[in-house]
Each structure stands twice: as structure tokens, then as C-alpha cells.
Amino acid sequence: MAALYGGFWLAGDAIAGGDDKPGKHTGDPNIIPVDDIKPGMQGYALTVFHGETPDKFEIEVVDVVRNYLPGQDAVLFRSPDPRMQHSGIVGGMSGSPIYIEGKLAGALAYGYRFNKDPLGGMTPIENMIEIADLPYRPGVLTKTARASGREGSAAWADQMLALDTSPLPPRQMPEQIPGPNGMPSGGLEPIGAPMSIAGLGPHAAQFLADATGLLPVRGGGSKPSDASDQAAASSGEPAKGAARHVFKPGDSVSVVLIAGDNGAAPNGTVTWVGGKNSEKVLAFGHPMYGEGPSKYPIANAHVHTILASVERSVKLSSALDIQGTLIQDRQPAIYLRTDIQTPMIPVVTSVTGPDPKLGARTYRSSVADSEVLTPPLVVTLMLDAIEEAGSDGVEVVLETRHEILLETSKGPRTIELHEESYYPRGIVRGLAARSRALLLLMVALDNKFEIASIKSINQEAMVHYGAPVEEIERIRVANEEIRAGDLLEVLVDLKPPRGPSRTEKITVRIPKDAGGERVVFELGGGEWVTPYAPLPGNLDDLLDNLAASYPARSMVGTIYRPGEGLATEHGLVEALPESVLQTLSPGGSNRQAVHFKQAARRMIRTDSIIQGDASLELNVLPAKSI
Amino acid sequence: MSNWLPNSLLCVSLVLASSWAWAGGTKTHELDDFDAFDDGEVEGAAIERSGTITRGYASERAELEHSSAFSCLTDGKQAWVGTADKATIQAVDLRGGTPAAKQLVELEGVVVSAMTRLPGGDLIAAVLPGGKLVRVSKKGEVSDFAELPDVGQIWAIVPHKGKLLIGTGPKGALWSLGTDGKNAKIVLDVPEKDILSVLTIGDEILVGTSPKSRLYKVDSELEGVLLHEFQGDEVRALALSGTWLVAAVNEFEERSVSSRVALTKQLSRSSLTGEKPTDNNTTRSRANADAELWAVDLGQKRDLLRTQDAAWDKWFAKKSQYFIDLLALDDSGTVLAASSEGGKIYRARGRRDVSVVADLEERQATSMCLTDAGDVLATASDGAAVYALSQTPAKTARWVSEVLDAEHPARYGSFALRGEGKLELRVRTGPTSEVDDRWSAWKPVKLARDNDELRGAADIPRRRYMQVEVKLADADASLRSITAFYAPENLPPLIDKIEISSQSFGSDDDSEPDADIAIKWTVDARDGDSLLYDAHVRAAGGGDDEWVKLNTAGPLAKSETKLDLDTLADGIYEVRVIATDEPSNGAGSARRDELVSAPFVIDRSRPTLSNVTHAGGRVTGVAKDQGSYVHDVAFSIDGADFRAASASDGLFDSSSEKFELALPDDLGPGPHRVVVRARDARGNLETVAIKVGG
Numbered sequence A: 001m002a003a004l005y006g007g008f009w010l011a012g013d014a015i016a017g018g019d020d021k022p023g024k025h026t027g028d029p030n031i032i033p034v035d036d037i038k039p040g041m042q043g044y045a046l047t048v049f050h051g052e053t054p055d056k057f058e059i060e061v062v063d064v065v066r067n068y069l070p071g072q073d074a075v076l077f078r079s080p081d082p083r084m085q086h087s088g089i090v091g092g093m094s095g096s097p098i099y100i101e102g103k104l105a106g107a108l109a110y111g112y113r114f115n116k117d118p119l120g121g122m123t124p125i126e127n128m129i130e131i132a133d134l135p136y137r138p139g140v141l142t143k144t145a146r147a148s149g150r151e152g153s154a155a156w157a158d159q160m161l162a163l164d165t166s167p168l169p170p171r172q173m174p175e176q177i178p179g180p181n182g183m184p185s186g187g188l189e190p191i192g193a194p195m196s197i198a199g200l201g202p203h204a205a206q207f208l209a210d211a212t213g214l215l216p217v218r219g220g221g222s223k224p225s226d227a228s229d230q231a232a233a234s235s236g237e238p239a240k241g242a243a244r245h246v247f248k249p250g251d252s253v254s255v256v257l258i259a260g261d262n263g264a265a266p267n268g269t270v271t272w273v274g275g276k277n278s279e280k281v282l283a284f285g286h287p288m289y290g291e292g293p294s295k296y297p298i299a300n301a302h303v304h305t306i307l308a309s310v311e312r313s314v315k316l317s318s319a320l321d322i323q324g325t326l327i328q329d330r331q332p333a334i335y336l337r338t339d340i341q342t343p344m345i346p347v348v349t350s351v352t353g354p355d356p357k358l359g360a361r362t363y364r365s366s367v368a369d370s371e372v373l374t375p376p377l378v379v380t381l382m383l384d385a386i387e388e389a390g391s392d393g394v395e396v397v398l399e400t401r402h403e404i405l406l407e408t409s410k411g412p413r414t415i416e417l418h419e420e421s422y423y424p425r426g427i428v429r430g431l432a433a434r435s436r437a438l439l440l441l442m443v444a445l446d447n448k449f450e451i452a453s454i455k456s457i458n459q460e461a462m463v464h465y466g467a468p469v470e471e472i473e474r475i476r477v478a479n480e481e482i483r484a485g486d487l488l489e490v491l492v493d494l495k496p497p498r499g500p501s502r503t504e505k506i507t508v509r510i511p512k513d514a515g516g517e518r519v520v521f522e523l524g525g526g527e528w529v530t531p532y533a534p535l536p537g538n539l540d541d542l543l544d545n546l547a548a549s550y551p552a553r554s555m556v557g558t559i560y561r562p563g564e565g566l567a568t569e570h571g572l573v574e575a576l577p578e579s580v581l582q583t584l585s586p587g588g589s590n591r592q593a594v595h596f597k598q599a600a601r602r603m604i605r606t607d608s609i610i611q612g613d614a615s616l617e618l619n620v621l622p623a624k625s626i
Numbered sequence B: 001m002s003n004w005l006p007n008s009l010l011c012v013s014l015v016l017a018s019s020w021a022w023a024g025g026t027k028t029h030e031l032d033d034f035d036a037f038d039d040g041e042v043e044g045a046a047i048e049r050s051g052t053i054t055r056g057y058a059s060e061r062a063e064l065e066h067s068s069a070f071s072c073l074t075d076g077k078q079a080w081v082g083t084a085d086k087a088t089i090q091a092v093d094l095r096g097g098t099p100a101a102k103q104l105v106e107l108e109g110v111v112v113s114a115m116t117r118l119p120g121g122d123l124i125a126a127v128l129p130g131g132k133l134v135r136v137s138k139k140g141e142v143s144d145f146a147e148l149p150d151v152g153q154i155w156a157i158v159p160h161k162g163k164l165l166i167g168t169g170p171k172g173a174l175w176s177l178g179t180d181g182k183n184a185k186i187v188l189d190v191p192e193k194d195i196l197s198v199l200t201i202g203d204e205i206l207v208g209t210s211p212k213s214r215l216y217k218v219d220s221e222l223e224g225v226l227l228h229e230f231q232g233d234e235v236r237a238l239a240l241s242g243t244w245l246v247a248a249v250n251e252f253e254e255r256s257v258s259s260r261v262a263l264t265k266q267l268s269r270s271s272l273t274g275e276k277p278t279d280n281n282t283t284r285s286r287a288n289a290d291a292e293l294w295a296v297d298l299g300q301k302r303d304l305l306r307t308q309d310a311a312w313d314k315w316f317a318k319k320s321q322y323f324i325d326l327l328a329l330d331d332s333g334t335v336l337a338a339s340s341e342g343g344k345i346y347r348a349r350g351r352r353d354v355s356v357v358a359d360l361e362e363r364q365a366t367s368m369c370l371t372d373a374g375d376v377l378a379t380a381s382d383g384a385a386v387y388a389l390s391q392t393p394a395k396t397a398r399w400v401s402e403v404l405d406a407e408h409p410a411r412y413g414s415f416a417l418r419g420e421g422k423l424e425l426r427v428r429t430g431p432t433s434e435v436d437d438r439w440s441a442w443k444p445v446k447l448a449r450d451n452d453e454l455r456g457a458a459d460i461p462r463r464r465y466m467q468v469e470v471k472l473a474d475a476d477a478s479l480r481s482i483t484a485f486y487a488p489e490n491l492p493p494l495i496d497k498i499e500i501s502s503q504s505f506g507s508d509d510d511s512e513p514d515a516d517i518a519i520k521w522t523v524d525a526r527d528g529d530s531l532l533y534d535a536h537v538r539a540a541g542g543g544d545d546e547w548v549k550l551n552t553a554g555p556l557a558k559s560e561t562k563l564d565l566d567t568l569a570d571g572i573y574e575v576r577v578i579a580t581d582e583p584s585n586g587a588g589s590a591r592r593d594e595l596v597s598a599p600f601v602i603d604r605s606r607p608t609l610s611n612v613t614h615a616g617g618r619v620t621g622v623a624k625d626q627g628s629y630v631h632d633v634a635f636s637i638d639g640a641d642f643r644a645a646s647a648s649d650g651l652f653d654s655s656s657e658k659f660e661l662a663l664p665d666d667l668g669p670g671p672h673r674v675v676v677r678a679r680d681a682r683g684n685l686e687t688v689a690i691k692v693g694g
Helices: A008-015 A082-087 A125-133 A152-160 A202-212 A374-389 A428-434 A436-445 A539-547 A578-583 B034-038 B257-273 B582-589
Strands: A042-047 A055-069 A072-078 A097-100 A103-111 A119-124 A195-198 A216-218 A252-255 A258-260 A263-274 A280-283 A292-307 A313-329 A334-337 A345-352 A361-367 A396-408 A411-423 A453-465 A469-477 A487-495 A502-509 A518-525 A554-568 A571-573 A594-605 A609-611 A613-619 B018-021 B027-031 B041-043 B045-048 B052-055 B057-063 B068-074 B078-084 B088-093 B100-106 B111-117 B123-128 B132-136 B142-147 B153-160 B163-169 B173-178 B185-189 B194-201 B204-210 B214-217 B225-229 B234-241 B244-252 B289-297 B313-319 B323-328 B335-339 B344-348 B354-359 B364-370 B376-381 B385-393 B397-400 B404-420 B423-430 B443-445 B448-450 B453-457 B463-472 B478-488 B494-500 B516-524 B532-539 B560-564 B571-580 B592-596 B600-602 B608-615 B618-624 B630-637 B656-662 B672-680 B685-692
Touching (some): A195 A313, A263 A313, A374 A453, A487 A518, A502 A594, A518 A609, A539 B257, A554 B257, A578 B289, B027 B404, B041 B045, B045 B397, B068 B385, B185 B204, B194 B234, B194 B244, B289 B335, B313 B344, B344 B364, B463 B478, B608 B672, B618 B630, B618 B685
Parallel strands (some): B234 B323
Antiparallel strands (some): A103 A119, A313 A334, A396 A411, A469 A487, B027 B478, B041 B397, B068 B376, B111 B123, B132 B142, B153 B163, B173 B185, B194 B204, B244 B289, B335 B344, B376 B385, B494 B516, B532 B571, B571 B600
8 A cells, every 4th residue: 555655755744844853742651762672672552353342452662763754763672462463464454453561552554565574664752752742734725745746736737638738757656656756666665544445336436546556445335233343434424412422543434536426535543542532533644645734534433343454454444434634644654633524515316327217316425525536436437327227348338417506705505417428348447537527526626726615516516328429531621612601511321330331511601701711610529619709817717617518429520720819817818919819919929829720610410429530621702702 | 163162152242131252261250231240239329220329319227017018108208108917007107317207006907008198187098809989097096988889899088079089899989978978989890890090180180000001091981981902911100200191011920720729738738737828938039020111202282092092101111020110200291100119119211211220129129119308118029128229329229140160160360341330239149040048148249440330359258149239339330241250160061872873774675785874962062162083993992093084074063973984994993982072171181981892793794695606497596794794686688677586494593594586477588687686684685686587
């Protein structure tokens, strides 16, 4: 789970300062400073092996590694406990408190893959406690170091809209991600938090793993009956009454990314609890993403069992109820507060499968509010619903509708999207690369104007078998001569995936003032033509531009002319006299003016989804005077 | 010897800002006419059409925090400037010499494209895009004034007889509007898209259009009267000075529709990500446009119909730029033209009296207004600023040349200036065509009178690029020409290869190949120098003293010569070519290169024929060759065409071949003469005749 620790080097910088070694030297008699820890000392650790109650296991100090991380030592230990001898260091044990001579020494935090011995590394408690003084900063924007490594919404827009200006790096699986600063994975490394997932199919889980950089572990997700050992994925609502949980060292704790009918929650262990009402909680002993200020919901968790593995054993767990918020994600630990609640974003996902005998299904979930993770979390839910509706790899048409309620500085607004796409070999791989809803969410949370607040999302998917799709095979002009002001008659040969082509005639009006010009007529499927739009002056403009599109079941005919206009934040200024256009496009700046070709465009609705495009160059004769 | 004359010298009269070469490697930059001076920059100086730099307008500048100033308006004492990027109106205080600009208001739009002032003092402004006019009070309060339907752009607002005339696009309409913003109506509707310029002359109204550069007069009929059509794309501005009507006409290179893919992607990317494209290379090529100033004398009665049939004079034309505004400076035919390049403002007083009177720091001069004091308020774009230009001569004046290119690192000699009064010269050199930190500092050149010239030299670094600055140091100073002498680093020529044609022949040839073979070589002078050549030949592997010169009559000017094979014994030879750039650099500085060819064979020995006998209708024999191999054997009977014989072993592939040929069965009775011919691989022939029959 190398992907987990991306960025934690930066977190170290944030707390290092002055000449003193980082760490809070409290003088607390219940804490043993790292300087007092010697090889051969013995102690014990607390963690949940099953259920919700921590168990002890013995440890023995092997050595102390000075400056293992910037300003942070590491204590190597070995466990003689038979359970640990069998499983090795376990993912999900991150944060398990270690006591030496009856005093808290730190958190189990590091292990290594393919371990033959239960040899682990401990983060000293003094480094961890230091971050328990940091405040909640919900306004700070964070950039999660995700596995995909993509840079901002602009790069996504390039890819999704086929703009070809900034190609994306190839996607990587979590295990392919190198370590911090490009270092190869290997040796002692953060154990990481296995992401317990519930109610997600394999493709959705893989997409989520790719998007979050976390290793998914199926944790089950059915609603609890009355069995005390069968916990449910969290509802996403803060716990009340009896569901409130007071954390204690060794408890299992999860960071909740998805809750409700579906679940996704990285899991670890509580190290330290403080505050008057035990509201301060330190866990993990290493960062989750190293984001610094964070605002993810956290939940108490139930451990079903430990899955022993040669490579890396993990706890199989389920998040229970929301108990507070992860407010700091730092090199030595994550810092949780049970007196701070952060809202999740409700997402209702409905899906209607291609087979009418299987009725429509609706899933009610919530996702974490994160500038980076919210969009892929929402898409994960959509993918999961689609995956359930029909197996992947089948020729289908996917129709989606999104209703996204969000708030910008101009107030609340609802954005409705209707998309329809043909997938010749299954949806899952293609959806994330083509979803305008995903792009819109990403842009709403990552743009140069402001960060929108996503309030709720309703998403609906309808999967249809079949291939009501045709490709533009050839176009040719029917007119004997082409004159300004005339209707241009174009014969379009359309080819379905199987069977013979058919020919359809469409017409587009040649502009009256185009006489003498050499123009290009271009015909494209609606899904692949982007409407002309002015430069956005604010986020609402940008969202409007993104939401605008032509229906997939249409052809868009465009007559491009030599003249150019100027795109501005105040609109598209068309057909400018050349001297004005050039004067308004100053060259003494690195910010270039955006020109566009004068165009006359007509959208023609079709019964089928139209793919492909074709173009012709035409010489337009002047209009006849009589 | 004309071949020695450098090409650049031959064509010097065709070059404007000329660089040309003297014999012996010395070249000069010669700057002595209007265009050469106009390629540089002036500050407080004027460039007269006659090719003289004199003192120009004094100017005071105020910078605006916008990317472009686009339009201006003055009431004589105060001015207002409309800006682009952010559509603001800047109030400009002209009192005190230096203009002081203060933002009056920011309007919704891209650019304040036109303004006028109502009698009460409020401004009426138009903003792109749209057909909306707003009223702006002195305090900057904005209120709606009027909105013209179907109007996308407003280009001009001109008060006329108690109404406002408004030139618009894209429907090519001239509107009339009351000063209360009411009673809007179209008074002229032309086929062109835009009415860019509006000029009133007495009661008459003239407009200039785009994209055809036409001049119309408003008439009782809505379509008006077409007065004149210029060759070009737009009549950008009109002015009347005295009896002269002047039109600024621009013609642009037509854009190609092929850029649609890139532009559409760029628009999509910018509109869907909010990120404008960036380009760190901010240097921009000049406009693909031609600008022309046309004028016609309307006569004392200001007869507009003269524009239809009287001769229009082309007062002035400039390449790679366009004119943006015109301003009548007086009543005697003087106008100023604002240019899109170099921030230049030209003054024209007829066809032969054109000068640059101002060179704004910014790239474009965009609009001009006249103040009560007769000064000119000018606005600039590409870096926005407003200038107050006084018609009194500037206190200081200087001219800086464009960067001059010696094509190679050069040693600079003396500088010769011709002109009047006190002139001061500074020079600097550098390695790049754009001046940057790697350039040397300005170095003063001490000038001394030498006949009618001022001459001097400076110790400046040997670099490829050089720039000169001349300061007019007293009130009477003027500059007519400057000559800079330099000697570029002489690069040796480079001979690439030598090609020697082989002795070629055809199988049907009945004669031996020519005794001459061609020797050709390709050579790169690398620095434009003229070259001469020597060619030598020797037996392959011979000593240096064995070269025999082929061009005994003198150096070769062409990169080829011929070798007479009959002057050499058979054997293997090689050719050496020596190239020198002495014609351009003199014997002392000449550089040379030499190249020896690959060895080649000279074989003029004929093959031999032996044992040629006839028996039983067949002729047999042996053909041999010493220098190569037997190529073919043929025979001729009684003088008829030669026919091929066969090698006994079926192949002609060695230096000794037996052959045989069968005489035709229908060979008639009596004696016949059979000629047998052998040919070697280089075309040498040998024949033997025998008699058969009889």
C-alpha cells in the first residue's frame, strides 16, 4: 500500500521548526520518551483482532532508528505473539498503541511487504502528540496525493473533451505507484490503512482504488440485524445516543469516504485519547494522505477478522457510526476530533437495467466532502449501480441523468445533465473517461474562480441493450453550385455497426455574406461537437459552459468561415473588422487572445446516436443578384 | 572581371536599408532614407519623407493600467479615453502638460469602442459587444441611454445637427439618434457589414465601410450614394483638412479556414477550463496588412461628388501595418495617421511630405484627439498609455536604429554621419537579434568633422548584431545618413563533393565516347562570399608535387571543368579542387578549402581481336582488353548495321572472350566483307575485316 504515504514528507516540514528536534516533550509520567527506549526492552501493544474490543500482544524492542523520517525516530520491534507470528504486521493495525514499562511509547506504524517475521516500526508518541494541538481548518484547500497523479480539472477536460492539448499520464494501479518523491517501494514502509469497502462491485472497487490510491478490502455491508458481531456500513449521519462511542487506545477506527448503502472506509487503530471529554484522538501513527488540514468523517469500526497474507495481512473491518472528523493528516499521525462533525454529501443513485423484469433500484449513500475525492467517489457509486444493472463487456447504450445541487458565491443552483453514450464493449472502463458529470464536479471543486459547495447529487442510469448508433461514413454535396444565402444540401452516408449504410439528406444555410469565401463544412455526431462558448468570468459561467452540449442523437453541421472573432468573458464578439480584431489581440503579453472562426451551425436531431465526423472544403459563389 | 563582383554590390540599388560589401571583405550598413530610419525608433524626433531626422513633437506620457487604450474624446481642455480588456473610461486632465488619467467608470463589456459628449457635459459611450449606448455623468454615474436593435458593434458616434450619428455593424447601418436617446432610425443601410468611420462635412455625411473599403454619402435613399471604392478591406478612418478629404485604407492578408481545428480546440479549452492560452514567446510578427493614405481635393465648395471622378492621390503607404485613426491637424491639408506598428504617428502634408512625428513606447497608436491648444492627445495599445503631443519641437530628440545584422560576428570600423548641427552617436553590439542582457552597454563614439561627414570609431565587442543611436544635440541638428563599416568574420568555403563523370556510351553507339569527361563539385561559401577554384589532376597516390593544374588559363569561376583524356596515359587518377573566397575578402584575408576526389580510371586503350576466321558459315575469334573487360562483340556484313555476336561461353564477363557468329543463310553468292567489332567496358572499339565467300 505504497500509495498511502504520498505527500507525507511535506507534512513533516509543517511541524518541524527551530533547532529543537520535533516532538512534544510533555514530561507526562505515563509516556516513555524515545530517548529512554533501548534494544531488548519488552512491552505490549493493543489492537482489535476481532469485534470491537482491543487485545494485547507482546513486543520486544529490536533497535531505535534515529531520524528515520525528518525529525522523527522509529523504534523497531518484533512480536513473539503467535497471532503476529502467523500474520506478520497487519494493515489496519496502524496506530496500535505500544506500551513499554507500562508507559505509552508510540504507535505501531511501519511494516514491510512479504515479511517473514513480525517486525514492525513504531512512531514515537511525542511526535504524535505534537499535532494534537493543531486546530480545525475547514477552509484550507487540500490537494490529495492520489494514485492517479492527474493534475487538475484542466487536464481532465483535455482528455474528456478530446482537446488534445495536455495529455494525461497513463493510469497506474495502486501497487504501481512509486514511493515519496519517486522512490521505489520497498523496505520498511507505512502499513497503511486498508480501505474497507461494502456494497461495491469489483469494477467499482477497482476504480475507487485507482482514484484514491487505497487498497480495497471487502468488509461486508448489510444492515445489522441484531447480531452484535455483524456491523453495518455507516449511515453517514453522526451517531446519536447509544451509538455515540468514546474512543480508547487500541480501538478500531475508520475514515469514512462512502457511507450508507455503499461503503468505503480506510481503517486503522486509535493510539491516544485526550481532552476533557476524550474528544481528541490520535491514530494511524503515519499519515493517510499527508494533506495537513483535513475534514473527513471518522467512525468507530468493527473488525471481522484478520486476513493473513504473505504479502501484507489486513484487517477485514466495517465502519460503524460517524463519531467525528479527521482534522489533521500529518506525518506522525492522523488527528481526530469527536466534538467536530463534518457533513457528508448525500448521493442518490438510481439504475434501470436493460432487462425490464429487473426493476429499477435506488441506493442512498453519502460521500465525503473533499475537493479531490468527491468526484471519483460519486462516479464510483454510479459505476457500481451500472455494474449491477448489467455485466460489463456487453454492447449497450448508457443514458444518464444528473441533478447536482451546489452553491457558488452567487447562491444555490441545480445543474441538470443528460448524457447518452454508446459503449461497444462495456461501460465501466469508458464511463470515467467520458462522464461530463464527473468533469463538472471536478471543475466545481478545482477551478481558478472559487470552490463550490456540493449539497446533494441525484444520479440516474438507464442501460439499454443494442446499438442504435450510426457512423458518418461519407458526406457529399448535392448542390450543383454553392452560393451565399443558399441552402447547402449534403448527402450523408450513415453506417450502423452491422448491416448496410443508408443515406440521409441534411441542409444548412450558407451565410448570406459568405460569397467569395472558401469555407469548410464539417458534420459531426452531437456528442463530439462542443458548442461555442465565451470565456468564463466566474464559476457559474464555467459550469454553464460545461453543462452545454449537443444531444448524442443528433448531427451538428457547421460551416466554418475564414473570418475570426474574439472570445471574451463578455461574450463571443463575432465578425470583427480585421483591424479591430488585431488591436484587441495584443501581442505584448504572454496571455494570448482567444480567437474563433466565424461559423454557422445547425443541429439536426436523429433517431440514432451519431459518431464520427467528416468535412468538405467549399468555394462559395456570391449570391445571385436576381 | 565581372565574376569577381559580389552579388550584393550588384543589387545594392534595389535594397532599402542596405547592407553591402566592398572589396576586401569590408561591408557597410547604409541607412539613408525614410524607410531605413522608420524601421528604427524615435523619441522626440521626426523622420521626414526626404530621409532626414529632425526634431519632432514634444510628448508627455501617462500610463494606464489596462492592456489597451482604444478611443478618445476631448472637449478641448479635458479628455476621456476608452480602454479595452476592461471597458473603462479614463478621465484625462490635460492641464499642466503631463496628462493625468483617473478612472471615471468601468462598464460591462470588452472595450469602449466609441464616445461622444452631449451638450450638457454627459458622455455617451458604446461598449463591445452589443448595440447598447450608456450615458455617463461627470461623476461617473451610468444610466441607459439607448439600445439599437440588431446592432452587434458600435464603431463611431458623431454629433451632427442636434442628433447623433452612429456607425454600426454587423448589418452595415448608420443610425440617427436624438440627444435624448430617442427616435432611433437607420439613415443609411449599406451591403457591407460595418460602418467603421463617419465624417460630416457641412450638412453632408460620409461613411467608410468594411469588409469592402467603400465610401458612401448619406442620401435621401436608404442605400446612400457610393462615392468611391478603394482596393482594400476597410476604410478605417476619414478626415477633412482644408479642401482635402483623406481616407485611411487597410488591406489584410486573407485568413485561411484551415486554422479552424486549432482555434476551435483552443476556444473549447479556454471556455471549458477558464484558462486562457499562454505563450511565453511574446514577440509577435508584424501584421499581414498594407496601409494606405488616400486623399482627394474636394475644392473650395467641398464638392463630395468629386470623390467619384476626381483623381485620388496616394499620399503614403506602409507594409506590414494598418492605420487605426486619422486626425486633421489644420485647414491646409495636414493629417496625422496612427499606425499599428511601432507606436508610430505619421504626419502627411500631401504626397511628398510625410514624416514620422511621434513614436509611442507602446506597439500601437490607436486614437487621436485635438485639444484647444492645438496639441494632440494620442492613445496607445499593447501596453496602454495616453500621450500629450505638443507641436512645439521636443527639447531632446534621438533616433535608435533597428538591430542591424552582419550575418556573422564582425569587427566594426568607423561610422560616418552626414547631417547638420551637433550630432552625438552611441553604438552597442550583441549576439542576438533582440537586445538583451548579453548585449554590450551603449558606447559613445567620438565624432570628428571629415569633409562633409562626421566620422569616428569605437572599440566595441565583435558581435553579429549592432545598433546605433543618434542624438540631435542642438535645435538645428538633423541627420541625413549614417554608414557603419564592418568586416564580418570570414568563414572558409566548404567543398562538399567532387563528381567525375565516367566514359559513357550506348550499346548502339558506333563510335567511341568523347575524350573529355566532366568534373563537377558542390561547394558552400557559407557566408555569401564569391568563390574561385583551381582544379588539379595526378596519378592516384602520387606526391604533392605531381599535381597538374587543369585550369592553366586562370582560376575557374564555375564549379566545373573538363578533363581531356587524350592528354593522360591510361591509369588510375584523382582530382583535387581548391576553392578560395579571395574575390570577397582580398588575398590577405581569403580562406580556402580543398578536396581530393575518389580515384577514377582512365582507359583509352582499345581491345584486340585475334584469330578471326571463317569456316562453315561461322566466324570465330578472340577479343581481349587490358584496361577493363570485353563489353560486346558485333559484326557488320557489307556495310550494314552492326549486329551482336555471342560469347562462346554465353557471357561477356572477362578480359578475354572467344566469340562466334553465324552468318545468315541467305547470304548471297560471291564475296562478302564481314567487319567484326569488339568494345571494352569504357567504350573503346577495335575492328577487323575479313572476306568470306566468293
